[in-house]
Amino acid sequence: MRRSIAALGLGLAAILPAADRAAAQTVLDFPTYQLEESFGPWWKALTEAYERENPGVRIKLTNAPSNDHHRMLTTRFAAGNPPDIVHMTARFIWGYADEGVLEPLDRWMDKTDIKRSWVPSQASLSVAGATYGLVMLNYGWGLVYNEAMLRQAGVAVPTTEPELFEAARKLTRDRDGDGRTDQFGMALNTSSSSWGFMTFMHFHNGRDRDIVQNRKLDDVAEITRTLARIQEYVKAGVTPAGLDNNPMRQLFWQGNAAMYIDGSWAPGYAERAADAVRSGWRIAPLPFPNLAGGPSNALAMPKDISAERKELVWKFIQMAASPEWQKRYAMVTGNPPGRLGSVDGEAREKWPFLALFEASASRPSRSHLPIGFENEYNRFSSIFTEGMTAMVAGRLTPEAAARQITAGLKREIKGLE
Amino acid sequence: MVTLSAEPAAIPRRRPRLGRQARTRLLLILLMLPAILCTAVLVAWPIGKLIQISFYELRLAELMRPIVKPWTLANYEAATGHPGFLPSLMATAIFVFVGTALALVIGLATALLLDLKLTGSSLVEILVVSPWSVAPAIASLIWMFLLNDQFGLVNYLLLASGLVSSPVAFLTSPDVAIWAVTFATAWKAYPFFTIMMLAGLQSIPHSQYEAAMMDGAGRARRFLAITLPGLRGFLRVTVFLGLLSAFRNVESVLVMTGGGPARSTETLAVRVYTETFQFLSPGRGAALGVLTLIVAVATTLAFLYATRKRADI
Numbered sequence: 001m002r003r004s005i006a007a008l009g010l011g012l013a014a015i016l017p018a019a020d021r022a023a024a025q026t027v028l029d030f031p032t033y034q035l036e037e038s039f040g041p042w043w044k045a046l047t048e049a050y051e052r053e054n055p056g057v058r059i060k061l062t063n064a065p066s067n068d069h070h071r072m073l074t075t076r077f078a079a080g081n082p083p084d085i086v087h088m089t090a091r092f093i094w095g096y097a098d099e100g101v102l103e104p105l106d107r108w109m110d111k112t113d114i115k116r117s118w119v120p121s122q123a124s125l126s127v128a129g130a131t132y133g134l135v136m137l138n139y140g141w142g143l144v145y146n147e148a149m150l151r152q153a154g155v156a157v158p159t160t161e162p163e164l165f166e167a168a169r170k171l172t173r174d175r176d177g178d179g180r181t182d183q184f185g186m187a188l189n190t191s192s193s194s195w196g197f198m199t200f201m202h203f204h205n206g207r208d209r210d211i212v213q214n215r216k217l218d219d220v221a222e223i224t225r226t227l228a229r230i231q232e233y234v235k236a237g238v239t240p241a242g243l244d245n246n247p248m249r250q251l252f253w254q255g256n257a258a259m260y261i262d263g264s265w266a267p268g269y270a271e272r273a274a275d276a277v278r279s280g281w282r283i284a285p286l287p288f289p290n291l292a293g294g295p296s297n298a299l300a301m302p303k304d305i306s307a308e309r310k311e312l313v314w315k316f317i318q319m320a321a322s323p324e325w326q327k328r329y330a331m332v333t334g335n336p337p338g339r340l341g342s343v344d345g346e347a348r349e350k351w352p353f354l355a356l357f358e359a360s361a362s363r364p365s366r367s368h369l370p371i372g373f374e375n376e377y378n379r380f381s382s383i384f385t386e387g388m389t390a391m392v393a394g395r396l397t398p399e400a401a402a403r404q405i406t407a408g409l410k411r412e413i414k415g416l417e
Numbered sequence: 418m419v420t421l422s423a424e425p426a427a428i429p430r431r432r433p434r435l436g437r438q439a440r441t442r443l444l445l446i447l448l449m450l451p452a453i454l455c456t457a458v459l460v461a462w463p464i465g466k467l468i469q470i471s472f473y474e475l476r477l478a479e480l481m482r483p484i485v486k487p488w489t490l491a492n493y494e495a496a497t498g499h500p501g502f503l504p505s506l507m508a509t510a511i512f513v514f515v516g517t518a519l520a521l522v523i524g525l526a527t528a529l530l531l532d533l534k535l536t537g538s539s540l541v542e543i544l545v546v547s548p549w550s551v552a553p554a555i556a557s558l559i560w561m562f563l564l565n566d567q568f569g570l571v572n573y574l575l576l577a578s579g580l581v582s583s584p585v586a587f588l589t590s591p592d593v594a595i596w597a598v599t600f601a602t603a604w605k606a607y608p609f610f611t612i613m614m615l616a617g618l619q620s621i622p623h624s625q626y627e628a629a630m631m632d633g634a635g636r637a638r639r640f641l642a643i644t645l646p647g648l649r650g651f652l653r654v655t656v657f658l659g660l661l662s663a664f665r666n667v668e669s670v671l672v673m674t675g676g677g678p679a680r681s682t683e684t685l686a687v688r689v690y691t692e693t694f695q696f697l698s699p700g701r702g703a704a705l706g707v708l709t710l711i712v713a714v715a716t717t718l719a720f721l722y723a724t725r726k727r728a729d730i
Contacts, residue, residue, distance in 0.1 A: 099477035192677025389678035396573025
């Protein structure tokens with residue numbers, strides 16, 4: 001009996017200091033939707049390095065699928081129980097800032113070089129003069145194409161939008177002669193998801209037009225023109241109608257589409273591509289004179305956490321923004337980081353198309369966002385895709401769709417002229 | 418000398434003892450108390466909060482704080498005045514009623530098949546109920562791929578058999594999408610109906626069928642005169658639960674179509690989700706939630722009332 005008690009005592013003595021240490025640790029909650037993507041290794045390495053530099057702090061890094069992640073964030077903000085480190089798709093940031101759940105970062109950020117050294121879209125993450133996030137990735141776009149298909153059809157890589165349309169027409173084929181198209185020239189997202197809206201913005205920004213300027217929605221005639229152009233692609237049968245992102249990528253990477261538009265993460269899909277595509281895909285600059293720009297995702301800080309936690313979260317954000325970790329971002333993920341000039345020769349060698357995306361990301365001439373109404377981005381996207389999907393399905397003409405979109409936006413969004 | 422008081426000494430009054438019935442009732446209440454408290458916390462409070470939020474224009478950060486703003490009907494006006502409201506009601510009606518009816522028909526048919534106890538029926542039973550074991554989001558993903566107009570197996574089979582000459586845009590045509598989503602949801606729901614109906618079928622005494630057969634009743638007559646009346650109670654409960662489940666189903670639509678194309682599959686439940694989580698308008702989302710709740714409760718009560726009246730007859 002005495003032996004048992006002594007053993008128990010020894011056991012407790014061994015365990016208690018560890019328990020003490022655990023109790024003394026501060027745990028920062030950090031859910032992200034990028035853990036299972038090509039960005040995952042970078043986030044893991046960053047959190048491990050942070051923990052090494054801050055021995056009393058542990059980061060609870062968890063993965064959540066993108067849609068669930070933002071639903072979870074909204075619920076946690078509403079319940080007053082937000083995660084400590086907030087990572088989100090940038091299109092939600094203005095809405096959350098508007099809802100009063102994010103902390104302005106300027107008092108920390110102003111003491112650093114971030115505002116001077118970052119991609120131009122960093123400036124857009126502000127509401128009423130306060131900055132609410134750090135851009136982790138700026139949208140950089142490219143035209144992903146199947147070189148063998150282009151060569152076989154004798155088509156040059158398009159450098160203008162009319163050339164893109166012509167190339168798409170020539171590349172659309174019935175390969176097995178059964179009367180049905182089985183090779184699409186261009187896979188375009190015309191679905192009701194937010195990426196459908198992005199397709200509209202590629203063509204609209206590409207025509208050197210913003211959707212909102214000085215709180216005024218672009219003319220019905222201009223919206224009609226862009227919609228009509230998208231409709232021409234659908235009517236010509238160069239793209240399946242109503243295509244969403246996953247089927248769009250699947251079409252290309254399985255060798256059933258010759259071209260599609262994607263972001264700097266596109267090379268990540270090559271691993272799962274059909275053998276014939278894996279060795280023959282290339283990326284070219286988008287054949288538009290102007291590009292859709294803007295932030296893709298960002299790090300932010302919740303308002304409802306203690307001052308001590310805010311300091312720790314800022315340390316994490318600052319570490320992510322450091323030149324060293326920004327360089328590693330390019331190297332590990334193959335995407336152009338927010339800090340300009342972070343892509344070195346080694347990264348360019350490892351990722352052959354990184355320079356192209358870097359150039360695209362650092363010089364957006366137009367924004368895919370409704371400037372001045374960024375907090376209404378999701379409503380914009382929803383109303384636009386409602387009209388666009390109705391047009392693609394043949395229910396509305398481009399002009400009727402443009403009128404419906406314009407009326408819907410003006411009805412739903414206060415202050416939009 | 419002993420003085421006798423006029424009145425007898427006061428006997429301490431005993432508290433009247435509870436009767437057996439009252440004690441039983443008290444015990445029942447005590448036993449039910451945990452369930453009542455759980456229901457109050459997990460059901461009544463959230464519904465109460467939802468109703469409260471629906472009458473205020475609140476920011477996300479204000480939802481759980483004491484409300485100091487004046488109440489308003491603006492959320493209800495915005496929700497019902499939206500041009501998408503009536504189409505949403507229509508989509509909800511198709512999704513809920515057609516989906517439940519379809520699940521009931523398939524469920525009843527498979528239950529009748531399983532009740533025949535043919536060779537290998539245990540294996541068939543497992544196959545029949547297998548959709549139930551699939552998570553709703555996964556089931557929707559499976560159907561999304563099956564119905565895809567470019568790679569989908571359904572279109573491949575339709576084209577191969579010559580039934581159609583070009584792929585059917587199951588999920589990208591506004592005229593077809595709501596039916597496709599409804600069918601996929603019914604597929605996920607029918608095993609529940611099968612299990613309930615099978616339990617109902619097995620509760621009908623076999624002697625009734627034997628007597629009917631001796632009287633010369635055919636299969637159809639036996640089904641109408643014995644099986645259906647015997648299943649009435651089961652049908653009532655199953656359809657009631659099926660309707661409620663369909664009203665609150667949001668993941669099937671979100672995964673398969675996201676409410677599109679052209680809002681053709683945007684049910685009321687999806688609009689609640691969109692307003693709350695996409696547009697960050699909790700007040701408007703709550704107002705739509707209350708309206709959905711009213712429609713769901715009214716529909717199910719009407720169903721229960723209609724079927725009870727019939728049972729009384």
